[in-house]
Amino acid sequence: VDLAFNVNVEFMLCPTAAMHTIFPLVPQWLLWPSYRTTLTLVVFLVGTLISYAYMAAAALIRTQFPPAVMDSKRKAQ
Amino acid sequence: MEIRHLPTIVLRGLYRILVTGTLEKGWGGPACRAALPIETHIAESAFWLVVAATVFVVYNIPKKYKALVKNIEADLAKTPINKSARVFELCVAWVHFIMFAQIIYYKSNILSLVNMIQPCHLILLLQGIALYSTGTTGVIITLCILPSLTGTLLAMLFPDVGGLDQFLEMDAYWLQHYLIQSVPLYLLVRRNYVALKNGSSFNVLLGIWILLFLHFSLYEVGPASTCQLPFLRVCCTVALLTATISQCSVTSLPFGLN
Numbered sequence: 001v002d003l004a005f006n007v008n009v010e011f012m013l014c015p016t017a018a019m020h021t022i023f024p025l026v027p028q029w030l031l032w033p034s035y036r037t038t039l040t041l042v043v044f045l046v047g048t049l050i051s052y053a054y055m056a057a058a059a060l061i062r063t064q065f066p067p068a069v070m071d072s073k074r075k076a077q
Numbered sequence: 078m079e080i081r082h083l084p085t086i087v088l089r090g091l092y093r094i095l096v097t098g099t100l101e102k103g104w105g106g107p108a109c110r111a112a113l114p115i116e117t118h119i120a121e122s123a124f125w126l127v128v129a130a131t132v133f134v135v136y137n138i139p140k141k142y143k144a145l146v147k148n149i150e151a152d153l154a155k156t157p158i159n160k161s162a163r164v165f166e167l168c169v170a171w172v173h174f175i176m177f178a179q180i181i182y183y184k185s186n187i188l189s190l191v192n193m194i195q196p197c198h199l200i201l202l203l204q205g206i207a208l209y210s211t212g213t214t215g216v217i218i219t220l221c222i223l224p225s226l227t228g229t230l231l232a233m234l235f236p237d238v239g240g241l242d243q244f245l246e247m248d249a250y251w252l253q254h255y256l257i258q259s260v261p262l263y264l265l266v267r268r269n270y271v272a273l274k275n276g277s278s279f280n281v282l283l284g285i286w287i288l289l290f291l292h293f294s295l296y297e298v299g300p301a302s303t304c305q306l307p308f309l310r311v312c313c314t315v316a317l318l319t320a321t322i323s324q325c326s327v328t329s330l331p332f333g334l335n
């Protein structure tokens with residue numbers, strides 16, 4: 001029964017089927033001590049890039065609709 | 078029924094609604110558990126939790142967080158709330174809450190409520206709260222949630238949708254993920270770009286730090302100690318430490334659950 005408690009929430013227990021397909025293609029030293037460390041590092045990198053991508057997109061919107069313009073539009077209404 | 082049996086009955090009931098269906102769907106189980114040795118679980122988690130603790134202290138996260146909250150409060154005080162924008166935010170917030178309730182319904186139907194702690198579900202709830210909030214909470218959630226959109230993006234690019242076979246469950250999955258990916262952009266630009274103005278490398282680091290800590294504590298302690306129920310984590314952690322010290326694996330559960 002103790003083993004039956006094991007649930008794979010957030011791939012912390014075992015890799016998914018898709019990961020099983022990808023892992024043989026990468027050097028094994030990259031998956032040391034396990035795939036979870038590699039995924040953690042990938043998430044650090046991709047998470048940072050995604051965060052800056054969202055902020056860049058919002059900054060781009062701000063160049064088109066600056067806050068001052070929004071304020072003046074509100075006053076005009 | 079004797080009163081001394083009550084905790085066991087309650088724990089068994091909770092175990093049933095939290096985990097049973099998850100295992101039946103194949104999201105875990107003994108084969109999955111055998112993928113990594115318990116020693117690797119312990120060593121890897123210990124390493125990353127030490128990294129998290131070191132970053133917390135060295136980078137002085139509490140001090141920087143307080144400064145961030147102070148700045149956001151000052152910016153929000155200068156920014157009026159647009160009525161039509163507020164109506165829109167409340168409507169979208171309620172869409173989030175209803176979708177979250179819908180997922181609870183789906184997961185309780187198949188007795189796998191443990192899956193409610195998955196980041197995509199939590200992000201859905203948090204974004205709903207961010208939209209509902211007019212204070213610092215909303216801005217803080219907006220900023221800290223950005224790195225966690227990695228998982229949502231991966232879930233869209235490499236969807237693992239096996240087992241989502243209830244009425245409209247697959248449609249809800251895709252709608253939820255599109256919503257999660259698009260709403261943060263609105264959260265960044267609303268209220269005259271308050272969130273964007275306060276966005277920095279600190280909030281990116283904070284978001285990643287939260288992800289790291291949650292994965293190797295909340296999500297990991299359960300699997301590593303063969304206990305998944307949240308209320309058992311403390312005792313399981315103690316059991317895990319004891320097992321590590323005595324160099325043997327944990328083979329039984331507390332409260333006579335095995």
